[in-house]
Amino acid sequence: MALPSPNLDDRRFQQLVDEAKRFIQQRCPEWSDHNVSDPGVTLVEAFAHMTDQLLYRLNRVPEKSYLAFLDLVGVQLFPAAAARAEVTFWLSAPQPVQLRLRAGTEVSTLSSGHQDRIVFATTDELAINPCEFGHLLTRPADGRPVDRTEELQAGQDVGCFTDVPQAGDQLLVGLTAAVPHCAVLLRLDSRVEGVGVDPRQPPLVWEAYDGDDWLPCEVDSDGTGGLNRPGEVVLHVPGGHALATVAGQRAGWLRCRTVPARPGQPFYAASPTVRAVTAATVGGTVRAVNAQSVEGEFVGDSEGTPGQRFTVAHPPVLGGDGPLTVEVSSEDGWREWREVETFADRGPRDRCFTVDRSGGEVAFGPAVREPDGSLRQYGAVPPKGARIRVARYRTGGGRRGNVARGALSVVRSSVPYVARVENREAASGGVDGETVQGAMARGPLQLRTQDRAVTAADYELLARRAAPSAARILALPAGRGAEEGGVRVLVVPAAVADGGDRLRFEQMVPPDDMLEGIARHLDERRPIGARLVVEPPFYQGVTVVARLMARRGTATGQVRERALDALYRYLNPLTGGADGTGWPFGRPVQAGEAYAVLQRLPGVELVDDVKLFPANPLTGERGAPGDRVDLDRNALVFSYQHQVRVEEL
Numbered sequence: 001m002a003l004p005s006p007n008l009d010d011r012r013f014q015q016l017v018d019e020a021k022r023f024i025q026q027r028c029p030e031w032s033d034h035n036v037s038d039p040g041v042t043l044v045e046a047f048a049h050m051t052d053q054l055l056y057r058l059n060r061v062p063e064k065s066y067l068a069f070l071d072l073v074g075v076q077l078f079p080a081a082a083a084r085a086e087v088t089f090w091l092s093a094p095q096p097v098q099l100r101l102r103a104g105t106e107v108s109t110l111s112s113g114h115q116d117r118i119v120f121a122t123t124d125e126l127a128i129n130p131c132e133f134g135h136l137l138t139r140p141a142d143g144r145p146v147d148r149t150e151e152l153q154a155g156q157d158v159g160c161f162t163d164v165p166q167a168g169d170q171l172l173v174g175l176t177a178a179v180p181h182c183a184v185l186l187r188l189d190s191r192v193e194g195v196g197v198d199p200r201q202p203p204l205v206w207e208a209y210d211g212d213d214w215l216p217c218e219v220d221s222d223g224t225g226g227l228n229r230p231g232e233v234v235l236h237v238p239g240g241h242a243l244a245t246v247a248g249q250r251a252g253w254l255r256c257r258t259v260p261a262r263p264g265q266p267f268y269a270a271s272p273t274v275r276a277v278t279a280a281t282v283g284g285t286v287r288a289v290n291a292q293s294v295e296g297e298f299v300g301d302s303e304g305t306p307g308q309r310f311t312v313a314h315p316p317v318l319g320g321d322g323p324l325t326v327e328v329s330s331e332d333g334w335r336e337w338r339e340v341e342t343f344a345d346r347g348p349r350d351r352c353f354t355v356d357r358s359g360g361e362v363a364f365g366p367a368v369r370e371p372d373g374s375l376r377q378y379g380a381v382p383p384k385g386a387r388i389r390v391a392r393y394r395t396g397g398g399r400r401g402n403v404a405r406g407a408l409s410v411v412r413s414s415v416p417y418v419a420r421v422e423n424r425e426a427a428s429g430g431v432d433g434e435t436v437q438g439a440m441a442r443g444p445l446q447l448r449t450q451d452r453a454v455t456a457a458d459y460e461l462l463a464r465r466a467a468p469s470a471a472r473i474l475a476l477p478a479g480r481g482a483e484e485g486g487v488r489v490l491v492v493p494a495a496v497a498d499g500g501d502r503l504r505f506e507q508m509v510p511p512d513d514m515l516e517g518i519a520r521h522l523d524e525r526r527p528i529g530a531r532l533v534v535e536p537p538f539y540q541g542v543t544v545v546a547r548l549m550a551r552r553g554t555a556t557g558q559v560r561e562r563a564l565d566a567l568y569r570y571l572n573p574l575t576g577g578a579d580g581t582g583w584p585f586g587r588p589v590q591a592g593e594a595y596a597v598l599q600r601l602p603g604v605e606l607v608d609d610v611k612l613f614p615a616n617p618l619t620g621e622r623g624a625p626g627d628r629v630d631l632d633r634n635a636l637v638f639s640y641q642h643q644v645r646v647e648e649l
Contacts, residue, residue: 011052011055012052013045013048013049013052016048016051016052017044017045017048020044020047020048021034021041021044024044066440067436067440070439070440070443073443073446073447075439075442075443075446075447076356076358076439077358077359077433077434077435077436077439078358078433078434078438078439078465078468079316079317079318079319079357079358079397079433079434080316080318080358080396080397080398080430080431080432080433081318081319081320081397081429081430081431081468081469082289082290082291082318082320082394082396082397082398082401082429082430083120083289083290083397083398083399083401083402083403083427083428083429083430084287084288084289084290084427084428084429085120085287085288085290085403085408085423085425085426085427085428086285086286086287086288086423086424086425087107087120087122087285087286087287087288087408087421087422087423088183088236088283088284088285088421088422088423088424089101089126089128089283089284089285089286089411089415089418089420089421090183090282090283090418090419090420090421090422091128091281091282091283091417091418091419092417092418092419093417094130094185094280094281094282095128095130095281095417096130097130098127098128098129098130099127099128099284099416099417100125100126100127100128101122101125101126101128101284101286101415101418102122102125103122103123103124103125104121104122104293105121105122105126105411105412105413105415106119106120106121106122106411106412106413107119107120107121107122107288107408107409107410107411107412107421108120108408108410108412109403109407109408109409109410110407110409110410117410118290118400118401118403118407118408119290119292119412120288120289120290120401120408120427121288121289121291121292121293122286122287122288123286123287123288123289124286124287125286126181126284126285126286127181127284128182128281128283128284129177129178129179129180129182129281130177130280130281131175131176131177131179131182131184131252131279131280131281132175132176132278132279132280133173133174133175133176133186133277133278133279134149134174134175134176134249134251135147135149135172135173135174135249135251136148136149136152136158136171136172136173136174136274136277137149137171137172137174137246137247137249138158138159138160138161138169138170138171138172139169139170139172140161140162140166140168140169140170141162141166141167141168141169141170141258142168144247145170145172145246145247146247147247147248147249149249152274152275152276152277155275155276156275157273157274157275158273158274158275159271159272159273160227160256160271160272160273160274161258161268161271161272162271163270163271164270164271165258165267165268165269165270165271166258167203167258167259167260167261167267168257168258169257169258169271170255170256170257170258171227171255171256171257171274172246172253172254172255173186173253173254173255173256173277173279174246174249174251174252174253174254175251175252175253175254175279176251176252177243177252178241178242178243178252179237179241179252179281180237180238180239180240180241180242181237181238181239181284181285181286182236182237182241182281182283182284182285183220183234183235183236183237183281183282183283183284183285184234184235184237184254184279184280184281184282185232185233185234185279185280185281185282186232186233186234186235186254186277186278186279187231187232187276187277187278187279188224188227188230188231188232188233188274188276188277189230189274189275189276189277190224190227190228190229190230190231190272190273190274190275196266196267196268196269196270197226197228197266197267197268198226198265198266199225199226199228199229200225201265202222202225202226202227202228203226203258203259203260203261203262203265203267203268204226204227204256204257204258204259205256205257205259206219206233206235206254206255206256206257207254207255207257208235208237208238208240208241208252208253208254208255209241209242209244209246209252209253209254209255210238210240210241210242210244211240211242211243211244214255215238215240215241216238217235217236217237217238217254218235218236218424219233219234219235219236220234220235220236220424221233221234222234226272227256227272227274228272234282235254236285236424237254262619262620262621263619263620263621264620264621285424288408288423289320289394290396290397290398290400290401290427290430291318291394291395291396291397292314292394292395292396293392293393293394294312294313294314294390294392294393294394294395295391295392296389296390296391296392297312297313297389297390297393298387298388298389299311299312299313299362299388299389299390300388301385301386301387301388302328302381302382302383302384302385302386302387302388303384304381304382304383304384304385305381306364306365306366306367306377306381307363307364307365307366307367308363308364308381308382309361309362309363309364310361310362310388311359311360311361311362312360312361312362312390312393312395314360314395315357315358315359315360315361315395316357316358316359316360316395316397316433317355317357317360317393317394317395318357318393318394318395318396318397319357320394321394323338323339324339324355324362324390324393325337325338325339325390325391325392326339326353326362326388326389326390326391327388327389327390327391328351328382328383328386328387328388329386329387329388330383330386334389335351336351336391337351337352337353337380337382338351338352338353339352339353339354339355340352340353340354340379341354342354343365343366343378343379344378346365346378346379347377347378347379348365348376348377348378348379348380348381349380350365350379350380351379351380352365352379352380353365353379358433358434360395362388362390364379364380364381364382365377365378365379365380365381366378366379397430397431397432397433398430398431398432398433399430399431399432400430401427401430402426402427402428402429402430402494402496403423403426403427403496404426404496404497404498405423405424405425405426405496405498406422406423406424407423407426407427408421408422408423408427409421409422425507426495426496426497426498426507427496428469428493428494428495428496428507429469429494430469430494431468431469431494442461445457445461446461449461449462451525452525452527453487453522453525453526453527453530454527456475456476456477456487457475459475459487459489459522459526460473460474460475460489462521462522462525463475463489463491463518463521463522463534465521466517466518466520466521466522467491467514467517467518469493469494469514470491470492470493470494470510470514470518471492471493471494471495471574471582472490472491472492472573472574472582473489473490473491473492474489474490474537474585475487475488475489475490476488476490476633476634478531478533486530486531486532486533487526487530487531487532487533488533488535488634489518489522489532489533489534489535490535490536490537490585490634491510491514491515491518491534491535491536491537492508492510492536492537492573492574492582492636493507493508493509493510493511493514493536494574495507495508495574500565500568500569501565501568501569501572501575502568502639503568503572503573503574503638503639505539505617505618505638505640508536508539508573508638509536510536515534515535515536518534519532519534522534537573537585537634537635537636538632538634538635538636539573539617539635539636539637539638540614540629540631540632540635540636540637540638541614541615541616541617541638541639541640542571542589542612542613542614542615542629542637542638542639542640543612543613543615543622543640543641543642543643544567544571544594544610544611544612544613544639544642544643544644545610545611545612545613545625545642545643545644546563546567546594546598546607546609546610546611546642546643546644546645547607547608547609547610547644547645547646547647548560548563548598548604548606548607548608548644548645548646548647549604549605549606549607549608549646549647549648549649550603550604550605550646550647550648550649551603551604551605551649552648552649554603554648555603556646556647556648557646558603559601559603559604559646560644560645560646562601562602562603563598563601563604563644563646564642564644566597566598566601567594567597567598567639567642567644568639568642570593570594570597571583571589571637571638571639572637572639573636573637573638576637582636583636583637585631585633585634585635585636586631586632586633586634586635587631587637588628588629588630588631589612589628589629589631589637590612590627590628591610591611591612591626591627591628592627594610594612595607595610598610605649606649611625611626611627612625612626612627612628612629613625613626614629615640615641617638617640620640620641
């Protein structure tokens, strides 16, 4: 879409005349004849006409000219991006037959008095396949799988692992069907034999087999305490799950595998046992997007002239689904025309078009007069009278779609056997469309970059164009050795905290498709020989341990919660730092800053002590306490389990 031009003064002739007459009533009430026949009114209208001409010229300078120049060099507003989330549909009860949920099934947040519902629609069809328990196998870390199904059916207690468990022992559960994208409920009747482990954090992982490799499963709940008591385990099976043959048995395989214990995590001293297993499918997960789909929309009839433009009824047109498809009617039916970025290398027979997604405008090829006086057609022209329609596009998007975890809880239409729906992770990726002010600031940078990456600022600008939903992007020299002469692009995704500013570590890992999109976009624009690495930053966990003195009469529990919120807010990769725009890359954390943050909280009389501990957010391992935690230049701070003790003075 062409950049909109500001109207510096939008008053017109009649408005100027009316305004002058109002001033006459205030300043000269004895002048009561305001008819057009009055000579004074004639003079007012003459001056209003001249003022209108001046305003017309005023509106053509200077910001207007600046935007016109930006439009001339091809600067366009970035369109909005739609938030995405994984939503899980939970069944009211396991079903004996397959249940299919069509693509486009809508879910939403609860409505409130001051905010409309935020609606998401599923992007794919979801098949919830029924399943039952079929086979049970055990496999030692250094041995072959052994079929234990007959022992289980005879009511015997089957050891899940070896007598002296070691990392890598496996318990394999075979299902009667593959259940990709489904939630599976396993009921295990176990006996307390696996002593030594902490039931709250057993050294176990659950995985699903796709025929070639084992993929991790998300454990929704585990009521067995690490297979140590009768209970239920709810697993979310990944999409690649398939039937496969293991030890002569064909089934959809899940496995529970022991892993090396982390520091401070106890391991099994003896193997747990199982005497009965049942399985059932209780739900399914599918991706949903904060957008509405429009299909088969007619946008107009062709006049048979070059450079025609048509606008869809519901702009903006969201990206992410590949190129847009436009269909033009002909004697042989509908013919597809394809989207291109530019007409520069297109001939008069190429059925193509460009699209301005922000304004929802579809443009066909223009005719340009060459220096020799001839006309050259860039792209084909739809025949006169041909009907033009957009096959399918999505509209909507924006930041408001970045809802918190569990916010999507309403199924908009009745779906048989579905009891409830939820998003187990916060939605992300929603970005508002670019403002005119943003385009004005970006224009000179884009003109300097010229769609090629040389400096670090070039890489950051082009990466931002490839992934507008990323929260922060930083380009650094890649380092020495094999990477010398390369560029490292660090990407921080946008994330919505579950409560306050308390982010979970998994939320700070950018999705693979975002990293791949940035890498692909930059790879086409980097100099030959320049090495490129696109990855998340290194997150340095920091734990603050503080002791505070509260004022008399102040609730110590409230002071503690305020202190924790303040620490999570300040030591935050997205909203932290002194200016609230995210903790600077590579900036060290010092205890004095924590003192300052805590001391100005309401109800705090004295900050008695503050210690900083470097921590590993993945393993939970902490280093020695100190007054300073240094960060590498490619690192960001991450708040990890702050501890605050509050006493009354």
